[in-house]
């Protein structure tokens with residue numbers, strides 16, 4: 416069935432058709448067309464204007480529980496959304512409000528108001544509510560500032576540094592006074608990091624044959640904070656270069672998400688944990704929800720001051736969702752990728 420152009424009269428949605436093996440395929444997702452939902456008393460109906468594609472969704476497509484339940488077969492694919500309120504029977508929401516929610520890969524969202532937030536009029540495009548001011552930006556904020564405890568003078572290495580999370584994390588470390596090096600795929604991404612965002616250096620992991628040597632050259636004073644979005648092989652190659660008291664922030668595992676568990680890469684260079692008194696800690700951004708307002712206020716100030724820059728890649732057309740998601744695993748995106756349903 417073709418996704419066609421949405422006329423608002425029906426609800427197009429992508430559901431999980433098969434659990435992917437390895438890299439997800441387009442036919443792991445099934446397009447369905449259902450009637451547009453009708454809001455009841457106390458409910459609101461939201462039309463999605465921007466829908467996210469997130470690498471972390473991969474974890475919910477399998478049958479193992481991570482920090483979130485796996486999706487059931489036939490369930491709508493989970494994703495963050497920005498939309499406009501079209502009908503409201505709820506006192507907190509007015510028709511025309513721009514709201515952020517998590518209605519997933521579908522045209523319409525029906526809610527009793529829980530999990531729906533009116534986007535403040537901060538002068539920024541509404542899509543930023545699921546980008547630099549959404550979970551990617553918040554993950555960078557709490558990962559770098561709280562888990563990584565970055566401070567002035569630190570030597571910082573960020574992997575998948577040209578992605579939504581990595582680019583924000585690196586800039587926040589710079590704001591704190593750290594020297595920041597990024598790892599990214601290809602000259603365009605590396606050039607963006609050094610020329611536009613002010614990274615001290617960028618390593619092209621598609622060219623580097625020996626990642627430890629490449630990091631040693633780019634970080635001659637070692638690494639105090641490794642903010643990792645890539646996975647175990649990357650962490651293992653940086654462990655010998657960590658400075659005493661270094662912190663490893665385990666944020667994401669792009670290279671490992673599509674690996675079956677028995678084939679996952681392990682860490683070998685763990686002796687560095689003792690000698691260098693290292694800590695390695697993961698985070699889930701949702702754990703910090705009570706502190707989101709403070710983070711939003713600071714990040715908005717940084718954006719306005721030009722200290723926190725972001726890139727959004729808007730892809731038009733609802734039908735593009737599965738391929739846009741799969742493309743995250745082949746490095747297609749630069750910055751935050753969102754879909755604008757037609």
Ligand SMILES: NC(=O)c1ccc[n+]([C@@H]2O[C@H](COP(=O)([O-])OP(=O)(O)OC[C@H]3O[C@@H](n4cnc5c(N)ncnc54)[C@H](OP(=O)(O)O)[C@@H]3O)[C@@H](O)[C@H]2O)c1
Nearest residue numbers: 471575578579580599600644667668669670698699700746
């Ligand atoms: N812990 C949390 O609460 C939390 C919340 C949100 C996101 N995350 C995680 O944070 C990470 C970044 O998220 P994001 O949304 O900003 O996505 P992202 O970094 O834009 O992710 C896509 C990028 O990952 C890189 N990549 C893909 N496969 C790779 C591989 N095999 N080896 C190395 N790099 C690879 C590619 O960039 P290159 O071209 O540079 O290789 C690709 O463009 C993800 O792992 C995500 O799951 C964690």
